[in-house]
Amino acid sequence: MKVFEFLYNGCIHESAAATHSIHKTRKGAEMALEFNKQRAIKEWEEMYEPEERERNPFGQHKYWGIRETEILS
DSSP: OEEEEEEEESOTTTOOOEEEEEESSHHHHHHHHHHHHHHHHHHHHHHSOGGGTTTSOTTTTOEEEEEEEEOOO
8 A cells, every 4th residue: 555745844954854744645645735835835925025035935945745655564
């Protein structure tokens, strides 16, 4: 059986990606990734004024990904 992990790393320079959630389908993992990324974008927009966003581009030190993992029985 395969599962799909949604991985996230808040700072690629200080740590490795960790499993944020596990899903039965790739689509479920992609939906979780997109939901969390959109939430992070909103926080970024609230944190930086438009003129500051060029100096601090969204997600420049973050990682979002999906990993397929085989579950052994």
